[in-house]
Amino acid sequence: MTVAAGDETRSAREVEAAAARERRRERWWRWQHRAAPYLFISPFVILFCCFLLYPLCRSIVLSFYKTAGPRQMQYVGFGNYLFLFKDKLFLAAVANTTYFTVMFLTLQIPISLALAVILNSRRVKFRNFFRFAFFSSHLVGNVFVAVIFSMLLAQRHGLINKAIGLVLPFVGTELNWFAKPELAMPAVVFAALWISIGYAMIYFLAALQSVDRELYEAAQVDGANKWHQFWHITMPGIRPVLIFMILVGTIGSYQLFELPYVLFYGVWTNYAITIVMYLFQMGFEAGDIGYASAIGWMLVLIIFVVSLIQLRVTHVREEAAS
Amino acid sequence: MSKTGVLNYEPPGAAPPPPLPALPPPQTDVYQPRRSIAQIIGSIVLHVVIAALAIISLVPFFWLICATFKRHEDMFTYTFLPWxxxxxxxxxxxxxxxxxxxxxxxxxxxLFVSSCNTVLVVALSSIGGFALAKYQFAGKKPLMLLMLATMMLPSQVLLPSSYELMYKIGWLDSYAAIIVPGAVSVFGIFLFMQAMKTVPDELLQAGRVDGCSEIRLWWEVALPIVRPMIGAFTLLSFMSAWNSFLWPQIVLQTQTKYTLPIGLTNMIGQPSYITPYGALMAGTLLSILPVAILFFILQRDFIAGLASGAVKG
Structure with missing residues (x-):
């Protein structure tokens, strides 16, 4: 009897313990269900605040100081910004970067679009191979491209000069890309085009494939030639991607740094100076991180204004078209 | 296309479009003129032009490979190789x-810096994107607006103040200064948010009914569905970490801590010796290889990811 009673109480205790465990589990489950989103997002939010939001706000503050390294600071108000407009090197950097952006985009967009149109043609064989051939250069990092092109652009013996001598004998092989101010940015454009044409082509190819093929068939029935088809079907069809590519290309071009920096590393000229290069020079070679912050904010402003103008222009055209 | 785990479910947004659409079957009921000689010539010209362009775009690679095997004095004597x-x-x-x-x-x-950086950024972005896509929580709207606003900014504006921050917390000349801030990717979290939206709510609810914890829902339900996005984003993150130059150049100071881009650029233009061009080219070739190998492993996801991003953008 006693044994049985003991058994009973023990099993009753066990049942209760199991129920308690179950309740705890239930509570834990409810808690993790409610807390989940906060737990999931918090690592990101913490790092986002520490390493993005804080430096962002701090750089506004810094841009009002003149500094020598991170330790010595002196408040100058808007002095940094005002000085930027008188700083010849900064103005040269802005002009250079703008020059690069215009030259780069006017070459990159048509060439990559033309390549995409050709590759999209059903008559072309080995399309996958060609697509990879054009895209592969994008895998090479900017720094490595700059290292390669510093050799390819060498005077007289460099591959590019040899090719120019072959194709355009009256120019010859003597172009010194690194020592002539008017050749500096074209040299950078060469390298930039090599990296990005295949990459842009992939975007255009994707856009071309989303254009409705029936439209072309209808146009053919109506007797439109290839040129008309391109302007009246293809261009409107890929318009969003085209605008996107121009915008992204502009923003990226204004942030140009690695290519000219490494190409002109050890040349010690400022022929290819860009805005970000100047920021780097002022902030980390001259040590004035306050002035560098001001340059950074001017870069923000320039990119903002240029993008706004571009969006405005394309929007106006859109309205005119409709 | 790729089957995503046991679920065999294809998210419409993240699913890579086919690389190139298959050619449609020949239309027999439509009148088709036979290919004229002009058309055949046109087709040949087209192929010659495109092959020439492809060769131009591949020549730098060939030149680079040749240059790594040339002696210093032969570097410019022979265009490619001393055949x-x-x-x-x-x-x-x-x-x-x-x-x-x-x-x-x-x-x-x-390898160390890029791998750590990639693992962290993929983990943080995927779990954060999951939270943004599939949960409602306090402060979600303002957080997203804030993220969107910072996305528009060129990251270079952060350089001076980040440098100051690293100086203050004593991270200068350490990998933490590269890896930890590199784990924050607003672009990545938005990318994953878009992809995670395609995970069906019913599936998550079913998991909950079965007593699956939220973290397991992320790991075992959501992640397999967005697998193509993970592939593309992993490659993208690894590439940008591998090629990253400006920020490491600012924070790293000891030569033994250099990453490849910084080490290689430091071989150029040292005043004390003549730049060893051959070795520089060999180093460049070896630096490109890891990314190329990773690309071949993940290439389908990658090109598709690029393309789907383009259509959405």
Whole structure:
């Protein structure tokens, strides 16, 4: 009897313990269900605040100081910004970067679009191979491209000069890309085009494939030639991607740094100076991180204004078209 | 296309579109003129032009490979290789890299930094994107607006103040300064948010009914569905970490801590010696290879990811 009673109480205790465990589990489950989103997002939010939001706000503050390294600071108000407009090197950097952006985009967009149109043609064989051939250069990092092109652009013996001598004998092989101010940015454009044409082509190819093929068939029935088809079907069809590519290309071009920096590393000229290069020079070679912050904010402003103008222009055209 | 785990479910947004659409079957009921001679010539011209362009775009690679086997004095004497004198070829450029420069060290550093960075950024972005896509929580709207606003900014504006921050917390000349801030990717979290939206709510609810914890829902339900996005984003993150130059150049100071891009640029223009061009080219080739290999492993996801991003953008 006693044994049985003991058994009973023990099993009753066990049942209760199991129920308690179950309740705890239930509570834990409810808690993790409610807390989940906060737990999931918090690592990101913490790092986002520490390493993005804080430096962002701090750089506004810094841009009002003149500094020598991170330790010595002196408040100058808007002095940094005002000085930027008188700083010849900064103005040269802005002009250079703008020059690069215009030259780069006017070459990159048509060439990559033309390549995409050709590759999209059903008559072309080995399309996958060609697509990879054009895209592969994008895998090479900017720094490595700059290292390669510093050799390819060498005077007289460099591959590019040899090719120019072959194709355009009256120019010859003597172009010194690194020592002539008017050749500096074209040299950078060469390298930039090599990296990005295949990459842009992939975007255009994707856009071309989303254009409705029936439209072309209808146009053919109506007797439109290839040129008309391109302007009246293809261009409107890929318009969003085209605008996107121009915008992204502009923003990226204004942030140009690695290519000219490494190409002109050890040349010690400022022929290819860009805005970000100047920021780097002022902030980390001259040590004035306050002035560098001001340059950074001017870069923000320039990119903002240029993008706004571009969006405005394309929007106006859109309205005119409709 | 790729089957995503046991679920065999294809998210419309994240699913890679086919690389190139298959050619439609020949239309027999439509009148088709036979291909004229002009058309055939046109087709040949087209192929010649495109092949020439492809060769132009591949020539730098070929030149680079040739340059790594040339002696210093032959570098510019021969355009590509000394074809007639194969004895002039040499391995010395590669041995120079490992003996005279700290190339092996830089390679390991680059691998370590880029891998840590990639793992962290993929983990943080995917779990954060999951939270943004599938949960409602306090502060979600303002957080997203804030993220969107910072996305528009060029990251270079952060350089001076980040440098100051690293100086204050004593992270200068350490990998933490590269890896930890590199884990924050607003672009990545938005990318994953878009992809995670395609995970069906019913599936998550079913998991909950079965007593699956939220973290397991992320790991075992959501992640397999967005697998193509993970592939593309992993490659993208690894590439940008591997090629990253400006920020590491600012924070790293000791030569043994250099990553590849910084180590290689430091081989150029040292006033004390003549730049070892052959070794520099060999180093460049070896630096490109890891990314190329990773690309071949993940390429389908990658190109598709690019393309789907373009259509959405």
């Amino acid at each position: 007639s004198e194969p004895k002039r070829l040499t391995w010395s450029n590669f041995t120079w890299l490992f003996e005279k420069e700290q190339f092996g060290q830089w390679l390991l550093n680059s």
